[in-house]
Amino acid sequence: MHTASCQHDDHSHPGLTGAPLRGALAAAERRCAETQERLTPPRRRVLELLLGADGPQKAYDLIAAYGAAGEPAKPPTVYRALEFLERLGFAHRIESLNAYVPCRLEAEGHQAAFLICDCCGAAQEFEPDFTAQRAAAEAAGYAVSGITLEARGLCPACRA
Numbered sequence: 622m623h624t625a626s627c628q629h630d631d632h633s634h635p636g637l638t639g640a641p642l643r644g645a646l647a648a649a650e651r652r653c654a655e656t657q658e659r660l661t662p663p664r665r666r667v668l669e670l671l672l673g674a675d676g677p678q679k680a681y682d683l684i685a686a687y688g689a690a691g692e693p694a695k696p697p698t699v700y701r702a703l704e705f706l707e708r709l710g711f712a713h714r715i716e717s718l719n720a721y722v723p724c725r726l727e728a729e730g731h732q733a734a735f736l737i738c739d740c741c742g743a744a745q746e747f748e749p750d751f752t753a754q755r756a757a758a759e760a761a762g763y764a765v766s767g768i769t770l771e772a773r774g775l776c777p778a779c780r781a
């Protein structure tokens with residue numbers, strides 16, 4: 622999703638292809654098997670699209686790209702697959718973009734945080750340390766179930 626408005630030097634954030642893509646899908650199959658879950662064909666296809674994408678994907682991008690021969694998916698097929706992928710930690714939704722990215726950290730149940738480029742639309746995941754925020758929330762009597770951090774700015778290529 623390198624946006625048309627970005628005029629900076631060609632810098633793509635290519636998704637996976639070929640052997641690395643097949644390897645990532647095989648790893649996902651193994652992680653599913655370990656947790657008695659099934660990477661059904663629709664789940665696998667949506668994960669494949671996310672892994673192969675060059676940036677965050679909106680649900681309608683995935684619906685349009687779903688069919689190998691160009692035919693779109695039924696929307697519930699894609700939404701259900703995304704729900705599953707999020708639940709198992711294979712993908713994250715970036716709330717401020719309303720778009721999805723594959724999880725590159727391969728850590729289950731972690732808190733995701735993103736650096737988002739306002740110019741080219743790149744989104745990089747990093748693992749935040751929310752210890753202080755959790756402590757503050759607990760001190761205020763809250764039971765925290767999740768914290769989202771989406772930092773916006775310019776990526777290195779767009780800053781140059």
Ligand SMILES: [Zn+2]
Binds near residue numbers: 627628629740741779
């Ligand atoms: Zn740019």
Ligand SMILES: [Zn+2]
Binds near residue numbers: 723724725731
């Ligand atoms: Zn992640």
Ligand SMILES: [Zn+2]
Binds near residue numbers: 738
């Ligand atoms: Zn950028």
